[in-house]
Amino acid sequence: MKELFFELSQSWQLEPLEMTGAIALWLVVVSAIVLSFVATFAGVTSWVERRVAGRMMSRIGPNRVGPQGFLQWMADGLKCFLKEDVIPNEVDKPLFRFAPYLVFTGTFAAFAALPFGYGIVAADLNIGIFYVTAITALVVIGILMAGWSSNNKWSLLGGVRSAAQIVSYEIPSGLAILSVVVLAGTLNLQAIIAGQGGFPWDWYIFNNPFTLMAFFIFFASILAEGNRTPFDLPEAESELVAGYLTEYSGMRFVFFFFGEWANLWVMSALITTLFLGGWQIPGVADLAGVVAGVQGAAKTLWILLSVVVFFAKTLVLVFVVIWIRWTLPRLRVDQLMVMCWKYFVPFGFLCMMGSALFVLIAQSPLGETVHLVVRLALTGLGGLVLLLFVRRTILNVRELQDPFYFKVLE
Amino acid sequence: MSSTVFDYFTNIRNAFTSIFHGLAVTFSYLFRKPTTIQYPDRIDTPVQQMLPPLFRGILEVDVGLCIGCNLCEKTCPLGCLRTAVVRDPETNQRYITRFDVDISKCMVCGLCSENCPTGAVRHSTEFEASTANMVNLVIRYVKPGERIPVHKPVKGEESPGLPQNEPIARAHKEWDEPPPVDPDQVRGRVRWKNDGAPEEEQSS
Amino acid sequence: MTQLILEDQHGETTMVNMGPQHPSTHGVINLRLLLQGEVIAKIDPIVGFLHRSIEKLGEMTPYPGFLPYTDRVDYLSAMFGNQVYCMAVEELLGVEVPRRAEYLRVIACELNRIISHLIAVGTMAMDLGAFTPFLHAIRERETVNDFMERICGARINYSYMRIGGVPRDLEPGLDKDILKFLDRFEKFIPEFNRLITGNEIFVRRLIDLAVIPAADAISCGLSGPNLRSSGVDYDLRRDRPYSAYPEFEFRVVTGEGYRGQTGDCYARYWVRIDEMLESAKIVRQALLGLPEGDVKAKVPRKITPPKGEVYSAVESSRGEMGCYLVSDGGEQPLRVRFRTGSFTAMTVLPKIVPGLMVADLTAFFGSLDVVAPEIDR
């Protein structure tokens, strides 16, 4: 994308000053695209979340605004923009005003490095994963700011909890990322995806037992970093009224929510990239080669297909995160720390070293075969768990209610 | 949390199995019918007709059946019913001149309808009465100035009574309808006990 | 308040008002907390935000007219308020309640116990952050509410019982529907357990938390599920039999420390889950063995009990609910007084809570299952 743009600008033979302007324009265009994507995605996800949550509670969820309530997010957003912007007297006003934007920026900037498909990435950084983890850490500053400046004890407790939680969980998530990086040998997100294949046994999640473990650790820690249940302590509704959001109303509150739902995408996209094969299409061993080999419409189609695959995987993960949120209770704050330091960090180290060991094993004479067996066995295990799950679900449906009823839209 | 190494690993196992079961339960609800009754518009029969006839909704009065015994007013612990009966000195016929029910006070306990000898006072299954004006919550079954002769039950004959589950005249009006000017009201609420003795003779 | 501020000399503690508007105080109760970080150093429960002077109103209202007020003493288990008041007046009057009426009362009460406990376990899950179990509990509750509507015509404030019995018989076909529901309910509880009770996070949040030893429970005057979960085997339905309870077989559930200690929050939770199943058993027995006969004894319309005083007590879903009545021979009681389980449960807070965290407090408060009007009346 970027190369294309610069080729164009060179063909126009722009002056240096004009070139600067063109670059600025390029930045504006790209951020507008990403921003509109983020806004729409965040809104639609909020609708999806409410509908899914509704069905899990055997109710329906919003279905009055637009077809099936699809425009609910617009109503919510518009209403919040029209609300009075309350800034209480006693708050630290500059910080109070600034915090929502910081939270939003932290999540929003991460989108720059996310790979949406083969070659579809705003900035193909060679330290992509490092950049993403670093920039999302901005969120914690925003939340701490919000909690402190609100001049409300519940807010402060929420902010401090959030800081403790996010900073601690950076460690296991970093360790889990490292165990993948050891396998891929690079920090570039595109290259990490390129190191995997299209089929489940080619993904890094089933690469070896340690990456499987790392997957769970990463999933849990990134949930904690995104303040999602069971780790939504900073905004725990039943304990700290609304945590750091207690004093926020109207537009500023919406910005926090934008950030939260956009973060849902960042989380899921990262997991897809690192563990679930990213945009790799099943059956296509070398997408780069295929794309390089064709021209014109075929090339576009291949790239589009990769985007579709990536989106599909990410959306499944988004669903899983929503599903977990509406199932589990939340942890206590000390249990959260215990879980991090006593369970995740040791296992994270184990994962990193284990996958390093596995790289060595795979390079040994018999390694290729052993690796294949391990990968297939792990994939089989995953399939077995899925089968058991389906069985359990069917039993549940049969036990309490006789007819099997499936209608997504009500 | 845990004291031994065994506990440590048991915790991990328990966490996985219990979360597995929990997720299976919530997931299975995606394949079940929601229990929501889409109340105002997307249902086949109105909710009022789905309710059991016993349901204690808003009080309704068939003034034609009222024998003017004033028992309902006396039974009500709150005084949310207000009746007045006058006697025509010439014909000796008694007339009901006032039968008001303040449903903003009513606690739907069913004591009045139980004590009513003819079934003139009863609970309907109607419940839609939300309104913007407090005045609309006072239902006047006898219009001011109207005189309705009391009912004289015939022995051995059952009182006709209102048909079951028939919605009463809605107490609800449009929210912004201007309140009727009535000196009887203080801040939009009908004053009850302290408004001095009414001119009509009380039958008691 | 002044006292709390005096203690906070070094600025190491924070005073926080939890309530009266707080999602997990179960009504309007103000808990004034002194926090050291997240740990509670001191708790000062402030009640009276819902003091509606029910007892005073009782002295101003004729005997039958006071019945609707007894619903509002504990709105989650209104049947017990009705029953304890009716029992007191009946004892004053010396009226014998027909056996069928007693059975109907038991059915209504036990159904009420089920839905009250459903709210208790549901809100407890909600206090711990799980919202879905709460709505599943509400869904089952709606079914029972429908039955209540068919039994007495109301959903929460039933005003079902009358002095001398119940006003009407069961609607035909209702008993079959209730039995059908009980079958379903006995399958629902295992599902509910799979969803939340067995969840490791839920268990870890609750076990060994806020243990109330049996001695403390007795000295604080706890009763009902809160007392039984501390291991004290005491149930008015069995130990001081009233109504038709001696004719039914049921187990008095006591806390056994299912995974932690006896008397912890998890035990209190489990006692309620088990009690729901026991109540279902009682309802089933009562429906199957419903005797024939009248449902209301002959009682004069104007009730003027002779001079005297009486105390009656029932095992409500929140512990012993008692009604003390003094009559001076008039149409209105001279004194009405209610003894409720929630009020005594509040007295245990200052003893147990210091040292817990804020998140634990919501769990502990949820496990006590208090209801604001029962505290304040």
Next chain:
Amino acid sequence: MYHWGEGFAMPTKLDWLLNTPRKNSIWYLLFATACCGIELMQTGGPRTDLDRFGAVFRATPRQADLLLVAGSVTYKMADRVRRLYDQMPEPKYVLAMGSCANSGGLFARSYSVVKGVDKIIPVDVYLPGCAPRPEALNHALLTIQKRMMKDKWSVRRTTSSEKLL
């Protein structure tokens, strides 16, 4: 107060545009004083799903549009209710749910209960019943929606103290 002339189509369109999102996303404050609070919970529950109309509960008054006074308000509680109302951002609406909130209801003779919450805060919609069914609350929500649609953007809503004094 300025009124647009007749035949000028813009205000109604604009009003519609501004009021439609408002009416379709009523966030109510999770605040239950007494018995009606249980029916409020049940209304949010599976049977009568308020979420269908975009109404969800918020725990903090700062994010709420609708104050549902569910149950009796005592004198001790009165200034808290008032404060909660003041903390809500405009435009805000109040629904008095149940007899106690309407007029004191069965506790009207009591020495400690406010005889109707409209003595403390301005009430937009009254809902009778003790306690009202969930469907009745749903109906009240629709009444509030109707009321919202009649708001004019050019006319400031009468706030709290103006209406009372």
